[in-house]
């Protein structure tokens with residue numbers, strides 16, 4: 001997997017105005033697609049749905065991205081980069097013993113393509 005193709009999630013969040021409704025240009029079965037300007041290029045950013053991300057393990061995601069990065073064909077949209085981050089959220093809830101802190105781990109994954 002090429003490290004230089006990895007894009008921090010916060011950068012994709014910035015160029016899509018926080019994955020705003022106004023930036024949304026399409027919807028696929030596995031996620032919504034947003035427009036953005038990345039390093040001077042128009043790009044389409046696909047944010048995978050939470051249930052999609054939960055349905056695949058990290059290795060499957062990286063394998064899929066690795067395969068798509070290698071695909072080069074005039075009729076196929078070039079995958080430009082990907083984001084792959086795990087976030088930890090501190091959740092407090094009340095149990096019998098008082099407040100319980102739980103770290104919820106979730107993967108946040110998205111792909112970024114050069115727009116046609």
Ligand SMILES: Nc1ncnc2c1ncn2[C@@H]1O[C@H](COP(=O)(O)OP(=O)(O)OP(=O)(O)O)[C@@H](O)[C@H]1O
Nearest residue numbers: 025026027028029030031033044077113114115116
């Ligand atoms: N590069 C792009 N430029 C402009 N619009 C795009 C681009 N990529 C996707 N879209 C828009 O987003 C929609 C969904 O694209 P996507 O590639 O996710 O479709 P899909 O292959 O059907 O999805 P999935 O694989 O999740 O089922 C497209 O129908 C189109 O409207």
